[in-house]
Amino acid sequence: MSDSLDTSAPGHLPPAALSLTTPTGLQSIDELTRRRRIVFALNVVTYLAMLWVASLVLGAGGWTWVDVILFAGFALGTPWTVLGFWNALIGLWLLHVRRDALAEVAPYAPAGDEPTPLRIKTAIFMTVRNEDPGRAILRLKTVKASVDATGEGGAFSYFVLSDTNSADVAAAEERAVEAWKAADPDGERIVYRRRAQNTAFKAGNVHDFCERWGKDFTLMLPLDADSLMAGPEIVRLVRMMQVHPRIGILQSLVVGMPSSSAFARIFQFGMRHGMRSYTMGQAWWVGDCGPFWGHNALVRIRPFHEHCGLPVLPGKPPLGGHVLSHDQVEATLMRRAGYEVRVLPEERGSWEENPPTMLEFAQRDVRWCQGNMQYIKLLGLPGLYPMSRFQLVWAILMFIGIPAWTLMIALLPVAAWQARGMADYPVTLAIGLYITFFTMYLSPKIAGLIDAMLTRGGVARYGGWLRFAAGAAIEQVFSFLQGAVSTIRTSIFMIGLLFGKSVVWGGQSRDAQRLSWADAARHLWPQTLFGVIVCGALLLIAPAVFWWSLPLTAGYLLAIPFAVLTAEPWFGKVLQRLGICGIPEDFNTPAEVSAVMGNGR
Numbered sequence: 118m119s120d121s122l123d124t125s126a127p128g129h130l131p132p133a134a135l136s137l138t139t140p141t142g143l144q145s146i147d148e149l150t151r152r153r154r155i156v157f158a159l160n161v162v163t164y165l166a167m168l169w170v171a172s173l174v175l176g177a178g179g180w181t182w183v184d185v186i187l188f189a190g191f192a193l194g195t196p197w198t199v200l201g202f203w204n205a206l207i208g209l210w211l212l213h214v215r216r217d218a219l220a221e222v223a224p225y226a227p228a229g230d231e232p233t234p235l236r237i238k239t240a241i242f243m244t245v246r247n248e249d250p251g252r253a254i255l256r257l258k259t260v261k262a263s264v265d266a267t268g269e270g271g272a273f274s275y276f277v278l279s280d281t282n283s284a285d286v287a288a289a290e291e292r293a294v295e296a297w298k299a300a301d302p303d304g305e306r307i308v309y310r311r312r313a314q315n316t317a318f319k320a321g322n323v324h325d326f327c328e329r330w331g332k333d334f335t336l337m338l339p340l341d342a343d344s345l346m347a348g349p350e351i352v353r354l355v356r357m358m359q360v361h362p363r364i365g366i367l368q369s370l371v372v373g374m375p376s377s378s379a380f381a382r383i384f385q386f387g388m389r390h391g392m393r394s395y396t397m398g399q400a401w402w403v404g405d406c407g408p409f410w411g412h413n414a415l416v417r418i419r420p421f422h423e424h425c426g427l428p429v430l431p432g433k434p435p436l437g438g439h440v441l442s443h444d445q446v447e448a449t450l451m452r453r454a455g456y457e458v459r460v461l462p463e464e465r466g467s468w469e470e471n472p473p474t475m476l477e478f479a480q481r482d483v484r485w486c487q488g489n490m491q492y493i494k495l496l497g498l499p500g501l502y503p504m505s506r507f508q509l510v511w512a513i514l515m516f517i518g519i520p521a522w523t524l525m526i527a528l529l530p531v532a533a534w535q536a537r538g539m540a541d542y543p544v545t546l547a548i549g550l551y552i553t554f555f556t557m558y559l560s561p562k563i564a565g566l567i568d569a570m571l572t573r574g575g576v577a578r579y580g581g582w583l584r585f586a587a588g589a590a591i592e593q594v595f596s597f598l599q600g601a602v603s604t605i606r607t608s609i610f611m612i613g614l615l616f617g618k619s620v621v622w623g624g625q626s627r628d629a630q631r632l633s634w635a636d637a638a639r640h641l642w643p644q645t646l647f648g649v650i651v652c653g654a655l656l657l658i659a660p661a662v663f664w665w666s667l668p669l670t671a672g673y674l675l676a677i678p679f680a681v682l683t684a685e686p687w688f689g690k691v692l693q694r695l696g697i698c699g700i701p702e703d704f705n706t707p708a709e710v711s712a713v714m715g716n717g718r
Contacts, residue, residue: 139405140363140457143224152402153504156203164199167550168192174547175532178539183531186524193521195554196514201395202557205564208398208462213571222400223461225367228360229353235272237335237359239415241351242276244322246315247283248342250290256345258297259712261307263348270303272355274334278322279311287311319411320427320443327422334418341412345374347466347709354415354461365421365456366448368407368414369467370396374710375703378473378630379692380683384599385471386698387592389464390565390579396462405457406504411444413467417456421447424454430494435487435619442488445512446495449505453498468702468710474632475599475680476640479606486516486607490614520608526669527647530654533662548665555668562593578701588698598679601672605644632684634677641676648673 137146171191175184211218219226241264243257257275264270277294281287291309298304312325323339331337336358338351346369354367370392373385400407409416425447427440440446448458472478492509501509536542556563566589569575579585610618638645652670655663663670672679682688692698702710 140455141225141361141405142363143361144404149402149404152404156207156402159203160196160199163203164196167195167199167554170546170550174543174550177541177543178535181535183528183535187528187532190521190525193514194518194525197511197518198554198558200511202560204395204398205391205561206398207401208394208396209564209568211397211401212394212568218397219463222397222404223459223463225357225361225364225459226461226463229357231356231360233356233359235269235352235355235359237272237355238333239273239336239338239351239355240276240326240330240334240418241273241338241340242278242326243340243342243344244278244280244319245290245342246280246319247286248281250286250293253277253342254290254293254297256343256713257340258301259709260340260346260348260351261301261303262712263346263709264351265303265348267348267352269352269355273351274306274308276308276310276326276330278326279309280315280319280322281311282315317427317439318441318443320440320447324422324426327418331418331422337416337418337421339412339414339416341469343470344371344412345468345709345713346413347707350466353465357461358415358417361457362417363456364459365417365451365454366407366409366414366458368409368458368460370460370462370464371410371413371467371469372464373471373700374468375700375706375714376471376473377686377689377693378683379685379689380475380478381471381473382689382692383588383592383595383683383698384478385700386579386588387562387565387596388471389700390569391561392565393462393464394564394568395561396460400460400462403460403504403508405459406452406502406508407448407458407460408508409444409448409451409458411447413469416451420451420454420456425450428495430491432494433617435614435617436491436494440488440491440495442485442491442512445508446492449498449501449508452502452505453500464701466707466709473630474684475602475676476632476636478599479603479640482603482607483610486519486610487614487619489513489516490611516607516611519604520611523604523608526651526666529651529662529666530658533655533659537659551665559593559596562596578704580696580699580704584696584699587695591698595683597668598672598675601648601669602641602644602676602679605647605673605676609643630684631686632681634681637677637680641680644673644676648676 138144139146139149168191171188175188211221215221241257241260243253245253254277257277261270261273261275264273277290279287279290281290290311294307294309298307301307310329312322315321317324326337336355338346340346350369354369358364358367372389372392373381376382376385427443427446429439430437452458472481489512492513496506496509569579569585576582576585579588648670652663652666652674655666696703706714
């Protein structure tokens with residue numbers, strides 16, 4: 118099927134109106150601009166109001182160098198929280214006030230429900246590097262079986278794209294694929310390819326596929342080694358892309374899979390109910406300039422191959438060289454090429470696994486950090502849409518805010534010492550700002566809890582009211598503790614970036630595993646030391662401030678026992694047995710999830 122704009126397709130506006138719409142002809146540019154202006158105004162007003170209150174608190178009694186640093190840190194660390202608050206609130210409004218929220222954010226979605234046969238070919242591939250071959254390929258086999266069950270299996274082919282540099286793992290990969298091909302009647306549509314060199318990392322792996330096989334397919338569906346998708350949802354997404362050839366990337370909403378790891382289980386419980394309203398709100402105003410997460414998404418091959426090649430950044434690593442976090446850059450280039458990038462904000466048949474321990478989570482975070490910091494060198498790319506450029510800025514700010522908050526917490530004892538002798542210190546205003554900030558920080562999770570409670574059968578999907586309430590309470594405490602551990606790790610890493618420190622990208626641990634006290638102490642002693650110094654100083658200087666600071670600082674003191682406990686297999690089994698912090702798939706398990714759960718759950 119041609120990638121040119123098909124104005125005869127259902128839902129397209131007349132050609133004369135195309136200049137006033139997004140490339141698919143489905144949404145008015147004026148309407149999207151209006152939405153963006155509303156969101157911009159809400160965020161700017163909220164942000165400036167918070168800065169004004171912060172200036173009143175910090176400037177009481179006159180400004181000192183500590184006050185200036187604290188204010189600068191607050192200014193850098195607050196934007197992400199403000200936008201998250203408004204995304205969640207807008208999403209909640211769409212889901213429970215507007216009549217048809219999906220029509221407002223995804224006007225292309227109805228095409229997926231039409232029972233039209235597939236006329237285009239799609240390549241489904243899994244990129245792997247030093248992963249467990251049996252585990253990864255089982256997931257790809259499960260995807261194929263699910264797609265075949267829809268009756269549309271002939272429109273798909275399957276590829277294992279390996280960048281593995283271990284000879285033993287590579288040999289196991291090849292054996293596993295050969296066994297799969299021998300047992301499958303469609304063996305000629307199953308391909309294994311291993312690159313000798315990991316040039317340009319995953320992005321290079323994908324572009325090598327496009328060079329070799331891209332001309333044979335219209336679409337590709339990249340999967341990571343921990344990805345899983347249901348066949349009916351894949352076919353539905355392909356139908357949307359088939360009807361709307363000016364959608365260049367269609368990203369599914371990826372959710373976590375059931376896990377026996379206590380850490381992953383609690384983390385994805387919070388992510389699951391928090392994502393729905395947040396993603397719906399974001400999609401409402403981001404529109405045709407949406408994000409791309411690099412997997413579990415359909416991508417139109419020809420424009421991707423022709424327009425989404427990544428530059429080699431000037432300078433040496435860590436910020437120079439090949440782009441690590443390629444996906445968001447590819448999204449901006451796809452939109453620049455005249456194709457829409459969309460996120461379908463529905464929980465339907467798209468899964469991934471989350472890191473099983475605090476240490477694995479922190480390692481993943483610093484990989485993302487280095488990749489996002491490289492975007493600084495890409496902000497000047499010519500021809501990007503303002504919304505796309507904003508996406509890059511936002512990805513940078515997400516991590517710049519972390520050391521800003523860490524510095525603010527480090528200076529808390531100094532600020533408390535300054536305020537101690539101030540007779541007219543605005544205590545009430547400071548407490549009000551503190552509570553307001555934390556309410557906004559937690560707003561995506563709070564909105565998710567409200568959404569579940571307002572949705573018919575929403576709480577039942579999480580095992581009922583008692584389990585849902587217990588899970589919500591545990592997850593709120595968990596999020597504060599986990600956040601404190603992550604911020605120190607990321608802050609230290611960002612300092613290392615200034616001195617040339619770089620991450621090593623390799624295979625990831627995905628199974629529940631015990632973490633020894635010695636390993637936890639070896640990796641998390643900086644968090645503990647930081648917490649002892651800050652909390653000890655606060656106890657001596659201003660005990661009341663110490664107690665108020667605990668949501669921020671307790672995670673430092675408890676970093677080691679927190680990491681050990683949440684990695685304990687017995688703790689995960691207790692949560693499983695009680696059904697606490699369970700996600701919907703724990704209580705109503707899809708066939709695809711059941712098929713892979715016995716292999717490393």
